[in-house]
């Protein structure tokens with residue numbers, strides 16, 4: 001236990017696989033897969049005490065919840081659906097900007113008078129009197145659906161658990177409406193379904209998630225710190241730029257206003273001569289360049305980085321704070 005390795009769960013199939021692999025690669029984290037192994041497992045090149053488990057997005061949630069894996073990439077929809085008290089069990093370290101999809105309530109387009117969740121009350125009553133059964137909702141998001149319908153005051157319905165092709169259920173006659181995940185809406189449209197106006201239950205994306213239940217040995221913490229530090233350095237690099245310019249020392253006092261206005265810094269301290277080096281957020285580059293030119297700066301260059309390592313980073317801090 002004192003030196004049990006860090007286990008990172010990575011999507012091995014489906015919507016998140018490619019983006020997750022690209023995300024780790026950008027951070028300089030390269031998987032080496034042990035071929036022929038019984039287990040679908042790997043390691044991280046150059047980072048000791050790490051085991052990589054290649055799993056489906058839904059199994060990753062299970063392993064984070066039970067503490068079998070320490071870190072994982074998975075969709076927030078699955079976290080909220082599969083873990084009853086997610087905030088007590090896992091720490092969502094950061095959203096990753098891919099795997100975006102909404103969990104929605106959708107009904108047949110033919111129901112022209114049904115636009116909101118409140119309208120479902122009348123639909124349920126109508127189905128009861130006409131057919132003698134409860135309104136049926138097809139979904140694999142059973143827990144999210146129960147929670148959302150309760151919040152909206154809809155109680156007279158029954159869930160029909162669906163394991164695939166949920167959008168086909170109304171057409172097939174096995175349910176009246178559905179709850180499912182959607183990105184482009186193409187599948188809903190192809191099945192003549194529409195999302196209710198207030199029917200977006202959750203806006204989901206892929207997240208980097210830590211388990212609060214896993215055995216966080218000293219070795220696992222150290223490996224996690226290495227991994228998170230690289231991920232943070234890649235993100236910091238992507239969102240930062242370096243500006244270099246020749247600035248007359250006699251006019252350098254004008255610099256502090258610019259730095260203050262745009263939250264920029266002098267990474268090497270105040271310039272001794274003409275050469276001035278600034279770090280700033282990517283979005284502020286051209287405003288700062290204009291400010292420098294107003295001060296008479298010349299030969300202004302802007303550069304991007306591969307990695308930018310700061311003394312601390314939000315990801316590692318967040319994890320260590322949670323682990324106590």
Ligand SMILES: Nc1ncnc2c1ncn2[C@@H]1O[C@H](COP(=O)(O)OP(=O)(O)OP(=O)(O)O)[C@@H](O)[C@H]1O
Nearest residue numbers: 013014015016056057075077078099100101181183
């Ligand atoms: N259409 C979509 N666009 C973007 N992300 C999606 C989409 N559908 C699902 N996702 C995200 O990817 C996660 C995994 O979905 P995916 O369908 O790839 O899983 P899977 O491993 O194929 O498992 P299953 O066979 O149960 O669907 C979803 O829970 C969601 O977070």
Ligand SMILES: O=P(O)(O)OC[C@H]1O[C@H](OP(=O)(O)OP(=O)(O)O)[C@H](O)[C@@H]1O
Nearest residue numbers: 164165180181182183184185186187188
């Ligand atoms: O809004 P859209 O862009 O059309 O995407 C939505 C579809 O994508 C997912 O299915 P997937 O293709 O993963 O197949 P699955 O049902 O086998 O998981 C989801 O379950 C929807 O059916």
Ligand SMILES: [Mg+2]
Nearest residue numbers: 014015164181
């Ligand atoms: Mg799928």
